[in-house]
Amino acid sequence: MIEVEQLTKEYAGQAAVRGVSFKVGRGEIVGFLGPNGAGKSTTMRILACYLPATSGRARVAGFDVFEQSLEVRRRLGYLPENVPIPAELRVDEYLSYRAALRGLSGNRARARVAAAKEQCALGDVGRRIIGQLSKGYRQRVGLADALLHEPDLLILDEPTIGLDPEQIAQVRDLIRSLGERHTVLLSTHILPEVEAVCSRVIIIHRGRIAAQGTPAELTEQAHAATHIRIEAKPPAGAVDAAALLAALPGVEAVERVTGGAGEWRHFELRAAAGMDPREEVFRLASARGWTLREVSRRQPSLEEVFVRIIHSGEGEVNRES
């Protein structure tokens, strides 16, 4: 659905996007992840035919975004950051106007406006003036607008920014349901959002793609470790519990220990890649007569992966310069 090759965009000599290449297949929900100013919005604006690229190519549904921009725009629903929609119009008025801009008219236009409002739960605000709506509703009006012409591709720039937690949950549910019929490219700098919604992630940093893959693949790629947390009470006068744990197969290191002999102690182990030493921990505890209260495994969050990738990226940049 999207093919981007060596895309570069410079603003007055400053590169915002440098040689970005990626592909998005039909039906995918892809998250564009990166810190503020990483080049997410710029890339999306190029794909939405709002900005011309300095060099490189971008194609949407097989059409070049620059050469065949009108064809691309017909197949694209775009929600810009901050949803700039005219405040003086009523919701229904605005949506019918946007439907007409897409060449829909008569019954077809009315049906599409009604369907988009239904999808975005806007049924009861049709007569309201957009300027008087809350941010959550405005966001949904923007989304409904993007859906009017049943586009193949939806590009959503920060669709949940500035919303309260309940509204965020609603918008996420909506996006997930949209993924059944449309290809979605959304940008965010909120990590849980990606984990909650996206089938694939592209991490972009300083105008370059730092990593891409499913959340699981990224975790592997980043060599982020699995952590095991143990709460146990070794009997008084036992030998050094931490040393025993460290000697277990599959344990790389004991990272944190609290408490002393004869009381409840917490241990945090770092497991070797691909290993799960919880069984070994149990056997050790039963052999040594420890009372166990907790043995749990914590998978690395995408957040850790993200921080790791961004930092390693910075290392490369520093080495270059």
Next chain:
Amino acid sequence: MRPFLALIERELKALFYSPVAYVVLGAFFLLTGLNFYSVVSAFSRGPAGVTLVEAYFNTIVFWFALLPVFPLLTMRLYAEEFRLGTWELLQTAPVRDWQIVLAKFLGVFCFYLLLWIPTTLYFAVFQWVTREDAAQALGAYGGSFLLILLMGAFFLSLGALCSALTSSQIVAWVTSFAVIVAVFFTGFLGYVVPNISQNLRDIVAYFSTAEHMYEFTRGLIDTRPLVYYLSLTVLLQFLTFLVLQSRRWRR
């Protein structure tokens, strides 16, 4: 065609949903009403050498009321969309830039037509009450309104271009008003500068909007001003289109 009509409709709505439209209509109707009143009361004091149409369109009050209207109507055309960011949604919809340019111009031009409803009523009422002709001939009526339309198209295009160059409505108003006033007063150069050569005086007279109005209200329909306003309107619309195109690259 449907998207194009939607754009024009949107433009008219934007005007009527803002107070500017009503303030402009109110102030213009008030001032032209005063203008009509003063002309008719001058007629009632004694015989006049001119017809109502000639007198009405050639007073200082008339020009003072009309010239600020153009920048007031056009200042928000593009500047407001740039400032609010709605331009981004317009540019990513499947409409072409020339459609936007033309639709915005036609929208504001339709509004401009509304300004002249009371004026036509004044002339009708005058004829009905006094049983005198308001103009020398039908050609003087037609000529006057033809010039009003073409001159309006030119000044509105100037305003549209100024609006496309900035994201501040105030800047758009000031620049377009300055240019419109400058164009208007070029015609008076012959009266202001004493030692101007006759040739230059003649050339400047071609550009004098006030001079055109004087001739057309007497029924002298000259094709030269018509070509002048029409060609400049087309040129200015094209320049606006180019400015918008180049805007894509400057961002």
